[in-house]
Amino acid sequence: MPIVFIPAQLKSLTGGVSQVEMEADNVRQVIEQLDQQFPGIRDRLCDGDELARTLQVSVDSSMGARGLRTKVGDAREVHFLPVIGGG
Amino acid sequence: MAKTVLVTTTINGESTEFLCKPRESLLEILRDTLGMTGSKEGCNNGNCGACTVLIDGLPVDSCLVLGVEVEGVEITTIEGIADVGQLDPVQDCFLDGAALQCGICTPGFIVTARALLDKKPDADEQTIRFDLSGNLCRCTGYDKIVRAIQAVQESN
Amino acid sequence: MSSGNGNYRVLGTRPRRHDGAEKVTGSAIYANDVQLPGLLTGFVLRSPHPHARIRSIDTSEAEATEGVFAVISGKDFPEVADKVADLGEGSVNLSYLSGNVMAKGKVLYKGHAVAAVAAVNIHVAEEAASKIKIDYEVLPSVTWVLDAMADDAPLLHENLFTDHMGEKDEKPSNTAVHMHFEKGNIEEGFAAADVIVEREFKTATVHQGYIEPHVSVADWTTSGRLKIWTATQGAFTARQQTAEVLQIPISDVVVTPCEIGGGFGGKIAVYLEPVTALLSKKSGRPVRISMTRAGVFEGTGPTPGSFMRVKIGATSDGKLVAGEAWLAYDAGAYPGGMIGPGCMCVFSCYDIEHAVVDGYDVCMNKPHTQAYRAPGATQVAFACEQVVDEIAEQLGICKLEIRQLNAAKEGMRRVDGPVYPRIGLVECLDAVAQSDHWKSPLEGENRGRGIAAGFWFGCGLKSSVSASVNHDGTVNLTEGSPDIGGTRTSIAMQLAEVLGIDTFDVIPQVVDTDSVGYTDVTGGSRVTFATGLAAYEAGLDLQRQMAGRAADLWECSADDISVVEGEFKGPDKSASFKELAQELFKDGEPLVARASVAPDCSTNGFAVHIADVEVDPETGKVTILRYTAIQDAGKAIHPSYVEGQMQGGAVQGIGWALNEEYFFNDNDTMDNASFLDYRMPTMLDVPMIDTIIVEVANPDHPYGVRGVGEPPIVPPPAAIANAISEATTTRFFELPMSPPKVWKGLSETS
Numbered sequence: 001m002p003i004v005f006i007p008a009q010l011k012s013l014t015g016g017v018s019q020v021e022m023e024a025d026n027v028r029q030v031i032e033q034l035d036q037q038f039p040g041i042r043d044r045l046c047d048g049d050e051l052a053r054t055l056q057v058s059v060d061s062s063m064g065a066r067g068l069r070t071k072v073g074d075a076r077e078v079h080f081l082p083v084i085g086g087g
Numbered sequence: 088m089a090k091t092v093l094v095t096t097t098i099n100g101e102s103t104e105f106l107c108k109p110r111e112s113l114l115e116i117l118r119d120t121l122g123m124t125g126s127k128e129g130c131n132n133g134n135c136g137a138c139t140v141l142i143d144g145l146p147v148d149s150c151l152v153l154g155v156e157v158e159g160v161e162i163t164t165i166e167g168i169a170d171v172g173q174l175d176p177v178q179d180c181f182l183d184g185a186a187l188q189c190g191i192c193t194p195g196f197i198v199t200a201r202a203l204l205d206k207k208p209d210a211d212e213q214t215i216r217f218d219l220s221g222n223l224c225r226c227t228g229y230d231k232i233v234r235a236i237q238a239v240q241e242s243n
Numbered sequence: 244m245s246s247g248n249g250n251y252r253v254l255g256t257r258p259r260r261h262d263g264a265e266k267v268t269g270s271a272i273y274a275n276d277v278q279l280p281g282l283l284t285g286f287v288l289r290s291p292h293p294h295a296r297i298r299s300i301d302t303s304e305a306e307a308t309e310g311v312f313a314v315i316s317g318k319d320f321p322e323v324a325d326k327v328a329d330l331g332e333g334s335v336n337l338s339y340l341s342g343n344v345m346a347k348g349k350v351l352y353k354g355h356a357v358a359a360v361a362a363v364n365i366h367v368a369e370e371a372a373s374k375i376k377i378d379y380e381v382l383p384s385v386t387w388v389l390d391a392m393a394d395d396a397p398l399l400h401e402n403l404f405t406d407h408m409g410e411k412d413e414k415p416s417n418t419a420v421h422m423h424f425e426k427g428n429i430e431e432g433f434a435a436a437d438v439i440v441e442r443e444f445k446t447a448t449v450h451q452g453y454i455e456p457h458v459s460v461a462d463w464t465t466s467g468r469l470k471i472w473t474a475t476q477g478a479f480t481a482r483q484q485t486a487e488v489l490q491i492p493i494s495d496v497v498v499t500p501c502e503i504g505g506g507f508g509g510k511i512a513v514y515l516e517p518v519t520a521l522l523s524k525k526s527g528r529p530v531r532i533s534m535t536r537a538g539v540f541e542g543t544g545p546t547p548g549s550f551m552r553v554k555i556g557a558t559s560d561g562k563l564v565a566g567e568a569w570l571a572y573d574a575g576a577y578p579g580g581m582i583g584p585g586c587m588c589v590f591s592c593y594d595i596e597h598a599v600v601d602g603y604d605v606c607m608n609k610p611h612t613q614a615y616r617a618p619g620a621t622q623v624a625f626a627c628e629q630v631v632d633e634i635a636e637q638l639g640i641c642k643l644e645i646r647q648l649n650a651a652k653e654g655m656r657r658v659d660g661p662v663y664p665r666i667g668l669v670e671c672l673d674a675v676a677q678s679d680h681w682k683s684p685l686e687g688e689n690r691g692r693g694i695a696a697g698f699w700f701g702c703g704l705k706s707s708v709s710a711s712v713n714h715d716g717t718v719n720l721t722e723g724s725p726d727i728g729g730t731r732t733s734i735a736m737q738l739a740e741v742l743g744i745d746t747f748d749v750i751p752q753v754v755d756t757d758s759v760g761y762t763d764v765t766g767g768s769r770v771t772f773a774t775g776l777a778a779y780e781a782g783l784d785l786q787r788q789m790a791g792r793a794a795d796l797w798e799c800s801a802d803d804i805s806v807v808e809g810e811f812k813g814p815d816k817s818a819s820f821k822e823l824a825q826e827l828f829k830d831g832e833p834l835v836a837r838a839s840v841a842p843d844c845s846t847n848g849f850a851v852h853i854a855d856v857e858v859d860p861e862t863g864k865v866t867i868l869r870y871t872a873i874q875d876a877g878k879a880i881h882p883s884y885v886e887g888q889m890q891g892g893a894v895q896g897i898g899w900a901l902n903e904e905y906f907f908n909d910n911d912t913m914d915n916a917s918f919l920d921y922r923m924p925t926m927l928d929v930p931m932i933d934t935i936i937v938e939v940a941n942p943d944h945p946y947g948v949r950g951v952g953e954p955p956i957v958p959p960p961a962a963i964a965n966a967i968s969e970a971t972t973t974r975f976f977e978l979p980m981s982p983p984k985v986w987k988g989l990s991e992t993s
Contacts (some may be wrong), residue, residue, distance in 0.1 A: 005660050008425040009408040018425075026705075044409030052409065053327035053334045054420075061664040063700060063841040079660035082422060082583030083334055084700060085614050085767065119364070124276035125269020127504070130536040131453040134918035137454055141549060165269035178267040182259045185883035188267035188728040188891065191455040191504025197267060220927040223918065225452045225505050225726065228890030229926040231883070 002059075004030050005040075010045075010063045011085040014038045027057050028068035030078060045080060096157045098123075107154035114138045114149040117164060125165035127196050129223070136222035140164045144206075146199045146221070165194035168201055170215035176239045177201050177210025186235035188226035198220050200236050209243065244992055250504045250628040252808070253740040254946060257883045258991060259749055262502070262738055266630025271937065273655075274458035274501040275533050276472040282460070283802070285522050285532035286368035288358040289542055290350035293608040293911040294384035294397060297348055301376040308374065310367035312526035313552075316358040317347035319521050321490040328487055335512070339577035343611050344517050349575035351377070351399055352539025352608045353912040356801045361522035361530045372706070383910040384608040388550050388571045391417045391607040399576065419578030420467065422586050424481045426658045432565025432817065436556025439565075440633045444626040446960075447904035448548040448573060451615045452895070452923050455504020456539045459601060461519035462529035470518050476725055477764030478756045481513055488517040493805050499755040500725040507691055507895070508614030509544050511764050540916035544613025545905060546621075547572040547580050553589065553626040560656075561640045563631070563649045565589045566598040566658075572619065575611035580604045581619030583947075584700070587659040589623035590669060591698040592849070593631070593649040598658040608911055611852055612765065617699040617953035620625045621899060625978060628695040628961035632968065642965070643681070646696060648674045651692040651849075667939030667949075668696065668849040674935050678937040680853050680871040689858045690868065691969025696851045697957025701768040701950030703842030703943075707760025710738065710781040716821025718742065720751045722774055728952070729884040730770040736880050737946065738776040741782035743809015760839050768950025771880055772846050772941075779945055780838035792827050805816040819866035844943045848956035850874040853895060854962040858970045860993070861987030865901055865967060868917030871933040872958075877949030878940040881941030889955045890932040897958025898924045902981045 002021045011018060020037065024030045039085035047053055050068060057070050058079040072078050098121070105120050117123045117140070119159075123199050126149055129137035133151040140149045141163035169175040177200050181188070187193045196219065203210060203218045210218065215236050216229075224232065265271035302314040323341040326335050341347075358375050364366035383397040391395055396417055405418045433439060438470040459473040469491070475481040478500040486493040503510065515532045522530040534542070549572045556565040566923045567587045574580035586602040615621075632646045635645040650668045657663070675681050675694060685692050708722045720738055724730060735749035742749075762774065786806050794801040797813045805812050809820045818826065827834060855869040872889040879885040902922045906915045915921045939945030960978055967985070973992045977984065 007408055009421075009423045047327070053329065054406075055961070058661045058973070059709075059843075063663065063702065063845045077660075077662065080660055081587070081661070084584045084587070085508075085618065108366075109897060115365075118275075121685055122278070124272075127269075127273070127455070128533065129456070129504075130918050131916060132536065132919070134536075135454055144702075169268070174267065176263065178264075181267050182263040185257065185260075185729065185881075187263075187266055188884075188887050189453070189455070189503060189505045190262075190271060191273065191453075193266055194269040211616050215972045216926045220925040223923060223925060224452055225454050225923065226891045226897065227887055228892075228894035229924075229929060230932045231887060233926065233931065 002078045004034065004071050004078045007080050010041055013041050025071065025073050026068065027051065027070045029074060035043050048078060054083055088142055092132055092155050094154055094158050096160055096162060099164060109153065109155050111154045112150050113154055113157055117156040119147060123164055124146060127191050127194060129191065136195045136199065137192050137200045139222065141198060141202050146202050150175040165198055167199060170206045175201060176242060177204065180235040180238040184231050184235035184238055185232040186227065192222060192224045195233060204236065208240065251740055253736050253746055253756060254878065254880050255882060257881060258732065258746045260729045261735060262726065262731060270562060271502045273455060273504055274460060274510055275499060277460050277472045279460065279529045279635055280585060283361045283363065283526060283528045283530045284368055284370050285359055285361045285519060285530045287356050287518065287532060287538060288372040288755055289538060290346065290353060290355040290357050292350060292379055292381050293353045293937050294382040295350050295379040297350065298378040298380055298383065300358060302358060307365065307370040307375065308362040308371040309555060310372045311360055312359040312528060313522045314358065315521045315525060316471060317345045317575045320322065320345055320488065323488065323490065335579065338650050339579065340484060343577060344514060345698065352610050354538065354610055356542060359518045359522060361526050362450050363614055374489035386607050386609055386911045388548060388605050388607065389464055390569060391605050396582040399608065403578065403768045417606040418603050419574055419606055420582060422602040423583060424586055424658045425852045426599040427597035429567060429597050429599045435558065435564050437559040437764050438540060438634055438637045439554065439556040440630050441552065441554035441926050442630055442880045442976055444551040444976045446549045446625060448545045448609060449899050449903045450540055450545040450921065451507035451509040453505025453507060453509060456534040456536060456961040457510065457515055457543060457710050457722040458531065458533040459515035459519045460529060461516065461523040463520050463523040467495065469496045471496065471516050472501050473498060473516055474503045475500050476510045478723060478725065479602045479761055480511060480764055481516055482756050484513040485516040485520065488853055489520060497755055497757045500609055500753060503725050503727055504651065506727055506766065507616045508618060508766055512544055512613055513768060517665065529645065536918065537916040540921060541913055542610060544611055546615035546955065547612045549622045551626045553630050555630045555634060557634045558639065559638060561638055561645045561648050563593050563595045565599060566595040568600045570601065570623065571603040572607055573609060574606050574613055575609045576606065577611045578604055578606060580612045582934055585619035585623050586886045587657065588620040589627050589700055590658050592696040594651055594655045600658055600715065616620055616895065616956040619956045620697060620699055620957045621896065624695060624697045624957045625964060629964050629974060632965045642694060643672065643675055663847065663941065666847045666849060667937055670937045670939050671849050671851045671873045671875055674873045674937050675840055675851050675853060678871060678935060680869060680933065685855050686858065689860060689970050690847065690855065691966045692853065692855050693962045693965025693969060694851060694853050695958040695961035695965060696849065697954055699768065699848050699953040699957060701772065701846035701848045701953065703844050704763035704767065704769055704772050706762045706774040706777045708777045708781050709759065709835065709837040710785055711833065712785065712824050714825055716824040717748045717750060720749050720778060721754050721759050721760040722751060722753060722869050724770045724774045725765045726753055728887060729881065730765065733771045733880040733884055734775050734778045738778040738782045741779050742785065744819055768846065768848060768952040772944055772948045772950050773840055775880065775948060776842060776944060777838045777840045780840065781836045784836035784838060785834060788836060789827065791833060793823060794827065845950040846877065848875060848949050848951060848954040850958055852958040852962040854966045854968055856963060856966040858967055858985065860989050863984065863989065865980065865985060867930055867946060869932060872955055873935040873937060874954055875937045875939050875949060876951045877944065878938055878947035879936050880948060882936060885936055886934045888951045889934045892955025893932050894924050894929050896956045897929055897963065898964040899978060900960035900980055902979050904979050
């Protein structure tokens with residue numbers, strides 16, 4: 001049952017809600033559930049049928065998972081972050 | 088059309104002849120005409136030292152020397168710093184001291200350091216830094232290069 | 244996985260690197276050393292204008308020149324869809340990438356590639372290029388980030404609208420992205436503060452400054468496959484980018500990563516590969532281009548300049564309670580700069596309960612920015628660390644103690660959201676306190692000491708290796724991570740450690756894209772960590788295979804075989820790795836192992852630097868008297884190479900702090916595109932860089948490895964600014980703190 005953190009820029013869609021606890025297997029389900037609760041949020045997080053190319057998902061202390069299939073079932077926290085490249 | 092010039096010189100102890108146009112640099116001759124790619128091109132205008140060779144024992148940026156200028160001189164390049172199958176103490180100390188990371192500046196440093204140690208075997212740190220300030224390195228921060236040169240001094 | 248600083252045989256030793264002899268004798272093959280029959284030399288023609296429409300290009304005279312074999316321009320490149328491709332590390336919009344490789348229709352910065360020539364030698368190529376006639380319609384230009392954000396700024400892209408996480412503004416803009424992060428309640432935070440410091444900062448564009456320019460060789464003449472030899476930090480990303488720009492299948496392309504003369508993030512994007520490919524196709528000959536140094540400065544990817552406003556509030560006991568940052572970073576000619584990591588790193592070293600960060604990615608008529616070692620972090624550290632110092636001054640608290648009081652620890656939430664696992668900043672600060680440098684008093688006029696902390700994520704990403712046993716007991720290790728700093732050895736050491744054999748019994752090779760599984764770039768501080776992890780796992784695979792075969796040989800069960808320090812022990816027989824390898828060669832399958840990894844974690848590298856400076860008020864020159872770099876490496880596999888990363892990053896940071904900048908004139912073009920005037924530190928400009936390696940094991944790696952390559956460039960400008968402030972009581976808020984600026988600043992305050 002991870003806590004999904006809503007990116008600060010999307011709080012206008014959630015009426016200020018910044019965290020949602022939910023049951024989900026993967027990021028796709030997380031986004032589907034978020035969109036049910038806060039219509040329109042899916043289009044902000046996705047490019048078509050994929051996670052927006054400018055975003056990555058952090059699941060607990062992992063960084064860099066980038067697919068909607070990323071598993072979140074046992075996770076404590078899920079965050080949507082900008083993609084970062086190193087040098 | 089500029090004349091092609093025949094130049095006779097000595098490179099790493101061997102008499103060498105090559106043809107060149109007046110506008111070609113020694114660096115171009117070494118790399119493209121003679122296939123000696125140990126001297127590297129970093130800037131082509133004398134600011135980085137990656138192309139350093141010795142001419143009559145003096146370090147010079149070979150990108151600033153024209154091929155036609157080396158008639159009759161003695162050139163030492165990185166390829167000739169050590170005998171065949173051997174490493175010069177400077178090369179050994181660079182390896183033991185991890186004084187290189189990407190290695191592109193390394194031939195230039197080794198040639199310059201060799202000349203420095205031949206002329207000023209007891210050079211102090213400041214002298215080492217001053218005399219090698221014409222060789223740029225972007226990877227190491229220079230610390231281990233200085234220490235490698237000092238290690239050569241200590242082993243003598 | 245367990246980790247910890249146990250007693251290792253190989254890890255922690257300092258063997259010579261496997262490619263060392265080639266590198267010190269000049270026989271290592273860099274891209275400019277590759278020799279192919281019939282090789283032509285190419286030259287890139289670049290825009291003289293910072294912003295212009297291309298009305299026409301006439302290459303006929305150039306093509307007719309004797310000795311010229313091919314001329315290309317933007318029209319020779321296929322149209323590329325406006326889509327984003329995943330490069331493994333970061334993503335890129337392909338039409339921007341293609342446009343940057345060679346301009347189509349419009350040039351966006353001075354130095355933008357517009358055409359290229361392949362000829363018998365560089366002189367003929369350059370002369371022919373000068374005969375290419377281009378009719379430009381010059382447009383107004385802009386090169387300062389705040390000017391580029393203004394409503395009336397010249398627009399680079401008509402169809403670029405500011406993106407606020409998926410919602411776009413209606414009016415076109417140079418601001419490509421706006422990011423926003425929040426933590427806690429910022430009003431509450433500042434209301435509780437006893438002292439608040441707010442400052443504005445500016446940093447200039449700087450370049451990675453690798454000594455080897457970009458060089459690529461392409462042979463697209465036989466068999467239909469495009470063969471590339473290039474200086475790249477990632478052969479696989481070079482393959483993908485090149486294939487995308489040329490619109491050919493990636494399987495048609497094979498990239499050999501040559502030995503590379505420095506990268507630091509600047510040799511990840513492709514510039515020359517597609518250009519040499521088309522020249523080769525058109526000419527029917529292989530073609531090499533080695534970029535001129537001016538071309539490198541003006542035509543590749545420096546790091547963002549910036550404008551930053553940072554405000555921090557603290558209570559009187561020194562606890563930081565609120566932080567606000569407004570950050571505008573150059574993206575250069577195309578969107579896709581480093582603003583994300585800038586936002587995530589600005590407060591990353593400190594546990595601040597309430598924070599707000601706004602970041603902007605802004606286009607302007609400068610070369611498109613690229614990563615430079617911890618991209619985006621150095622700029623924000625310059626800002627945040629000085630504000631923290633000022634708060635300490637106002638509260639009368641020791642500058643080390645205020646950092647220790649607020650240091651990020653395991654469990655702390657960053658402003659962008661994630662919580663830190665086990666990290667080592669506290670241990671680094673403790674090491675400062677214990678260090679000889681910190682304990683040695685600094686005496687004398689105009690002298691001062693400064694410290695600063697820095698953070699970089701350090702990523703995992705994908706690596707593949709294969710390992711095959713030779714019957715003399717050595718192991719060939721094939722991997723795909725270009726070796727910029729000795730990593731082939733640190734990876735070989737990890738395989739040697741797990742197998743219980745000698746470092747030099749592992750023979751590592753960095754190979755081309757046909758010969759090893761997909762491997763992400765050498766960058767992001769990931770190679771010793773991730774490719775090392777793959778080597779470790781391949782070693783375990785090899786051991787399992789050999790144990791199973793030993794069981795057959797010795798007629799016992801595989802469960803009865805144990806491996807102790809490389810020795811295979813059965814119920815009544817045993818053999819060393821070498822002995823078993825020799826024995827198993829006689830019959831049965833060859834021993835080949837493989838591993839591929841994609842660790843999804845950050846290795847979280849923290850660094851703290853101490854700088855002692857002396858400032859000459861008459862000239863503004865700042866001399867570094869003493870410098871110590873302290874960093875958490877997790878586990879130093881080869882300590883000399885870890886130290887080398889720390890020292891190299893520190894000196895790059897010193898150059899960034901004290902002198903390096905792109906100097907743009909009134910025509911918005913760079914005045915100092917050479918090593919003479921883009922003045923990087925020489926050996927004479929810096930002292931020895933002392934290093935202290937802290938080891939707080941990374942729980943995500945069997946040996947505890949953390950990435951070390953990037954954190955060391957983050958603290959230096961801040962540490963030096965703090966030192967200058969101590970020395971002179973004047974603070975400098977602009978980079979570089981070069982002599983004219985320091986002199987002027989001191990004159991104004993005195």
